[in-house]
Amino acid sequence: MTFPVSENTARMQTSSTFKAMQAAANLREQGFDVIDLTVGEPDFPTPRFIKDLAIEGLEKNITKYTAAAGMKPFIEAVAHFYKAQFDADVSPQQVAAACGGKQALFNAICTLVGHGDEVLIPKPFWVTFPEIVNFTGAKNVFIETEETDFILTAEQVEATITGKTKLLIINSPSNPSGRVVPASEMRKIIELCARREIYVITDECYLYFVYPPAEVFTAAVLPPDIRKYVCVAGSFSKTYAMTGWRIGYTIATEEWTKEIIKLQSHSATHPTSFVQYACARAMERREESMAAVAEMLAEYKRRRDWFIPALNEIEGIKCPMPEGAFYAFIDVREKIDGGKFKVSQDVADYLLNEIQVVTTDGAAFGAEGFLRLSYATSMENLEKAVERLKKLFNTASQQTAN
Ligand SMILES: Cc1ncc(COP(=O)(O)O)c(C=O)c1O
Structure with a gap:
């Protein structure tokens, strides 16, 4: 059988x-x-000081369950970090820890879409996006971007929207193309989606790996009326060379975050406690990080x-x-x-x-x-x-x- x-x-x-x-x-x-x-x-x-912080967490016996949203110092550290680094207004209630960017994306996508919904994914895409969408039963609708050298534009998004479009997933800088959507175009794309009540997940896994004159852009800086539709999926994996540690997070509205936490509470529960501790402390040492x-x-x-x-x-x-x-x-x-x-x-x-x-x-x-x-x-x-x-x-x- x-x-x-x-x-x-x-x-x-x-x-x-x-x-x-x-x-x-x-x-x-x-x-x-x-x-x-x-x-x-x-x-x-992984940078030495982050490894030392994880050891410190173990020595302090931070080895038990934390809240499904992540421990308070972790979600607070993410919020403070975004304020200090980007002047973004993020509250701890808008943050949920996840076991890597991949789980952050899984949580965000699964809590939003299902049968009958369409999800826009620009080509070329990271392989996992359409597979998570497949899992939910929603339909992948791919956006061709070759005409613009694989850099997504608001015009391309607009031309692909239908009455069933519920979500757009953007990954910039992109895996696999390495291309970066300019900050001004990102704003245009996300504003367009918000106007049409379409949600946007920004996979910001490579956020800091941008070569000047291209600019680092996080959707967390957008005003609240736009951010109502946005979920940022963040990860420590590439940023701090920590792929094996399995830690990331989402930043979304409190309502979306509550659903994400509910889903996570019945799956991974939360990322490893002393890893959360190390990342929280590392974010507090922002300059060193x-x-x-x-x-x-x-x-x-x-x-x-x-x-x-x-x-x-x-x-x-x-x-x-x-x-x-x-x-x-x-x-x-x-x-x-x-x-x-x-x-x-x-x-x-x-x-x-x-x-x-x-x-x-x-x-x-x-x-x-x-x-x-x-x-x-x-x-x-x-x-x-x-x-x-x-x-x-x-x-x-x-x-x-x-
Ligand atoms: C575009 C993109 N998003 C998310 C991830 C997930 O990374 P992690 O789950 O290790 O944070 C990766 C990893 O390769 C990636 O390339």
């Missing part, structure tokens, strides 16, 4: 980004010198500034300069010839087998013809990857020309 999986779960697909990671692991086991550019997490350690972020940002920028121009020197590869996050989203459509390469997955497989450079197919993110390359890896790895790519493609084209 096959397992009688529930309808909700059957509608979800397994994450295809894990397949590439698995392929890389298999090759490595066989002894190949693999360059893994699939990694969606910082290659830095932001200095740690600035250090990582400077290193990502150094890599980006070298990697993107280098990629553009490879035959048949195009990549605009991403304004944020740590991904290069390369256009390989010139390579797709209907023969050896029918789809971008074939290009990814070729890179894997020929030069052991592991990338993620853009089709997983709703962008066939593209590959995602993470630069959350050492400069040495990036240099090696480019060298192998140039040898493979630039030599091949010279041979064809001769």
Whole structure:
């Protein structure tokens, strides 16, 4: 008998980004010198002072249940941090702790939409958005953004709204494209949605990883009449290189937050108590926290500034300069010839087998013809990857020309 999986779960697909990671692991086991550019997490350690704060929390025996919303010092620290950092008026009652940005998004989406609702998701999208929507029974409606180089505009949102649209999910800086929607356009988009009584979830997982002159923008700064429709999904994972700690939060209206807490109280309950403690204390030490972020940002920028121009020197590869996050989203459509390469997955497989450079197919993110390359890896790895790519493609084209 096959397992009688529930309808909700059957509608979800397994994450295809894990397949590439698995392929890389298999090759490595066989002894190949693999360059893994699939990694969606910082290659830095968690800052020392945050690790010490978690140890301090353990020593203080902060090891028991907390409120489902998160412990008071945590939700207060989030509210104070947003005031100090962004001059945003956030009350602790508008904050709920979550086990990472992913759970924050799951809570926010599941408490709002269901059968009969439509959810707008700009392409290319982070793979988890449509799967959570599938779980709820609502319908995904994708917004094409290629015309504007994957930077969402209010016009594109407006053209996709129907009478059933209940929610828009925006992720800027974006995984996978690294593109950033300018602050003025974000305001326009969210104001438009609020006017039409459409809710907006902003996935601000890469909030601080924005390269000047692009600006950091959080929807938490919007006025209350607009924020009535907004839920910010925040995460410590990328910001402080804490992916394994599993901590994030939502910022929404008190009513929405109450529903989020209700849902969470019957699932994860709350993120780990001493992790909440460490994050609360780290947010109180805002300057130290932001200095740690600035250090990582400077290193990502150094890599980006070298990697993107280098990629553009490879035959048949195009990549605009991403304004944020740590991904290069390369256009390989010139390579797709209907023969050896029918789809971008074939290009990814070729890179894997020929030069052991592991990338993620853009089709997983709703962008066939593209590959995602993470630069959350050492400069040495990036240099090696480019060298192998140039040898493979630039030599091949010279041979064809001769
Ligand atoms: C766009 C985006 N949102 C949210 C997350 C969730 O991160 P976490 O659950 O670790 O906070 C990720 C992780 O890769 C991401 O890329």
